Amino acid sequence: MAERIDISIEHRNLPEQSANEKPHPNTCPDCGSHYRDDELAAKLWVCPHCNHHFRVRAKERIRQLADEGTFVEEAADLRSEDPLAFFDMRPYTERLVEAEQETGQGDAMVIGAAAIERVPCELAVMDFAFMGGSMGSVVGEKLVRACESAAARGVPLVSVTSSGGARMQEGILSLMQLPKTVCAVEDLKDAGGAMISVMAHPTTAGVLASFASLGDVIVAEPGALLAFTGPRVVQQTTREKLPDDFGLAESNVRFGHLDAIVGRRDLRPYVGRVLRLFSRNGPGN
């Protein structure tokens, strides 16, 4: 065993594939079926053949969950800075511009007020397409504002996560988004607020190790990778044989970390039910 072991909080937990031979995004990686965008959209981006849950973009997720016309985005104007003047193969600023151009979003999280099954709530939804859903200062700040907005309006927070971890281009400040978001969730809880955490593929590293794990109720989508350290890094550093379902939602529920695995088609009614239970304005409460 090497004396120095390197641990990455930012390990891209992508399926094994080289940049050159990426399969088409609408080809199911599990069964190989291929679909048009509208076909998949009609099925909530779940493979009708094998139930594989494709990743969904933040805005699409909100469309799936929120009652039509209820979502009002907040803090859309926040943008990342470059406090370390970070430069690896390319400057961080360049990566940011490119990500915004590609995704049409300012950063890897979208927040706002919404209603689900007519119960008002606050939504905080991550978007893996923006730099692997990595959490830097903007994601941290948005999550904090979502907590504050939920507390101010006396409604539960629903977070939907999909993230490779902290954004290392912001160095130690990205690590500080862990305690920052944790403190915000605790403030929300002190205000009597509830949090429902929905973990989508992948919810890893710094996001798993902060706000996402603090939900009053925590559920995950089938097949989602939920791991502090991803399988490749674990394999490389420990040379352990990994179980087939290493880090998957199915393993996490067995080990006691999840309240339930909820398929995407059931997610909206499930979240609605939980919201009714936690809603302070419900009958009898």
Added chain:
Amino acid sequence: MAERIDISIEHRNLPEQSANEKPHPNTCPDCGSHYRDDELAAKLWVCPHCNHHFRVRAKERIRQLADEGTFVEEAADLRSEDPLAFFDMRPYTERLVEAEQETGQGDAMVIGAAAIERVPCELAVMDFAFMGGSMGSVVGEKLVRACESAAARGVPLVSVTSSGGARMQEGILSLMQLPKTVCAVEDLKDAGGAMISVMAHPTTAGVLASFASLGDVIVAEPGALLAFTGPRVVQQTTREKLPDDFGLAESNVRFGHLDAIVGRRDLRPYVGRVLRLFSRNGPGN
């Protein structure tokens, strides 16, 4: 696997031996050395040859721990009643009279005010010689009064346990001594008091499952059996192969249940140190 599984909270965790061929109490069960009373007393009832910790009677334990002349017994007049008019092979009342005659004690626990290394505290010490240290209404009540006395005087409680569990001759009332003592410890903690739990051989079943496990610091003597269910019952009901150190202090520390194993010769200074740390009148606190 039989469908009905019987679980005994009162399983006598004695070493395997039949009543007929009991070895002499001063013969070391581990190495066979034999000692006179005064020899063992001079060594705190620890085998000088192999470090086996003999069981010590409550009054002897207090002599070993408390500063000379400081112990003032409380609630010595409490005696068991027989609320169920319990009668098995013999009436419970007869067993009680016999136990008192044999041990010179009113029940299986002695409590009182004391000082250890000049730090005032409250002591609650069990005596296995009285009906296997079983916890009935008197033991429960005494533990409660010890907590109340500790809180009233603003001193920590030191408990030393040695018990086969709840006293089944008091039926459901013996089970109620679990929540009763738990509530008392929580009252003590709410009053800012500390509790140090010393587990001697054996601390099992209802005593392990109540106040003894609630110490702010929990230590055990070497070789002590600390188990909710003793090895014989586990073996009989599950037919599992038991590890050699099943339920022993050494196993418990490995599994995270103990702060330390402290040999009897080190116990007084160790408890003194902990008392100084928790003492509210210490320098600087």
Added chain:
Amino acid sequence: MARETEVHLRGRLSRLKSLNLLRGASISGELSRLQRQLEQTAEPTDEEIWQHVELARHEDRPYTLDYVERMFDDFIELHGDRSRAEDPAMIAGLGRFNGRTVALLGQQKGRDTKERLRRNYGMTYPEGYRKAMRTMDLAERHRFPMVSLVDTPGAFPGVAAEQHGQGGAIARSQALMSRLTVPIVACVIGEGGSGGAIAIALADRVLMQENAMYSVISPEGCAAILWRDGGEKVKAAAALKPDAIHTLELGVIDAIVPEPEGGAHTDWDEAARLLGEALQSSLEDLSQVPGEELRRRRRDRFRSLGVYSSSPSSTTSTGLSTEPAPARK
């Protein structure tokens, strides 16, 4: 048995007459029925006590989830201890009970062989109690009242369960219940098996169904130790008196929840209706009490349990404590 009979009849009469809960609004309708039953079983014979044991363990008796299904709306089950495992022998969840959100705990036995194995016959591991504890934390934070349904032969007596800290988990689960400031109602709906039961039964109101049992040790285990013969279980049960009436007499429970004629297994819907009424009545009573006061009374309730004398040698002939029990509401 003459002295026993006398003591118990005396105790029963004095206690039943002063019980608050039986006079409570929604249970009072059942009082005459209960009294009739009490008279019928005035001093149960050994065999009658054993019949209670058998009814408590009846394989068609409704279990926790059967009641949940009938009593709760919008129920979601909470899984896992957030640490090491999910224990299917312990149910935890949230649901709407008569319009308000409550947190539920309860052991769950299995109905068929496969489920029995999966539920470990309702015998909880430490992980199950840890799941219960995190649910208590959740209830406290959100001010959800708690309902706890007790139905277990006992905490599981296995090697892993011991290694994972069975004793400490039971102790800490009780400690946490003693700290909560939300109302807690527990009901023994089948077997109230020793430490495994009390771990989730440190409640403001402790109820028992008519045919449930609550005991420090199984009759079989008691017989094996005291009679050195597990076959003497009927005698042991008679000595332990684990039935609801004796338990009520001793002040350990606050009220008996009636079952359908013949036992809960004969009519699950009716059993659920009767249980639901009793729970609702208790929760309504408790909802008036401020949280800190609730906790104070809860601890005092358990502090008062036990029977002893202060004389240097035991002379009292009654089964009641020589110290007056603190008044309870």
Added chain:
Amino acid sequence: MARETEVHLRGRLSRLKSLNLLRGASISGELSRLQRQLEQTAEPTDEEIWQHVELARHEDRPYTLDYVERMFDDFIELHGDRSRAEDPAMIAGLGRFNGRTVALLGQQKGRDTKERLRRNYGMTYPEGYRKAMRTMDLAERHRFPMVSLVDTPGAFPGVAAEQHGQGGAIARSQALMSRLTVPIVACVIGEGGSGGAIAIALADRVLMQENAMYSVISPEGCAAILWRDGGEKVKAAAALKPDAIHTLELGVIDAIVPEPEGGAHTDWDEAARLLGEALQSSLEDLSQVPGEELRRRRRDRFRSLGVYSSSPSSTTSTGLSTEPAPARK
């Protein structure tokens, strides 16, 4: 590097001048020395940053227990998570520090091969964080201030650690620290490795020793991902800026604790004396603040960390947030 240099010099000057802690009574004696060092390393080269990394990991550097031995009286170590395991990579304990009882947490590396294996190179399992959490509960109940010494390459990346809930344990440890109402001082004494470090570093005062490092990822790991070549660790370290001065500039830590000339490994006693003074000074400051206020400020401190702009497209040229950070004491 021109723009970077300018930004950083500007930031450094403005921040250092307004730092409260550096003006604190017992650290002020070190101020001139610190300033001398700051000047010497005004804009550290890539190689200089790498030297910091090597010093932070120096195998003769004092570890948590070396400091405990020198700073505490009557120390007792607390073992076990009361649930499943004892994790020797995490030290928890109680001891007298300048006359008062404090609770201590800290990762522990090993000094020789055998101990390194036993301590798992200071890489904590979830069980270690759970031991830390129960120690926090203990500290809160008894009003013991907490000292946390951070020294870990990171939380352990193994199969069992994942199965036992590494991510959740780190999250919950932070959550608990954010709830405590006793003073907490953390100091990074070697490697402040990512999530494994922050799990015990959500403190009222966060300090770093001069040659410690604090980073979201190891330079090696960062190089492997961004340069696709683990060998580019020096470049990665330069980009991550894990050294104490840069970390101070970013407002992540509150003060730098001086080390003996040449580094802590050259003189353990002197290193412990300097660390002890810094901890004592911080604890004294904090002891004046009421518990609820302390917690409020602690959360606000972390809430303020981060650099972003509110403009639709990023135009700010400074590395500082365009939102003013809340005032801290």
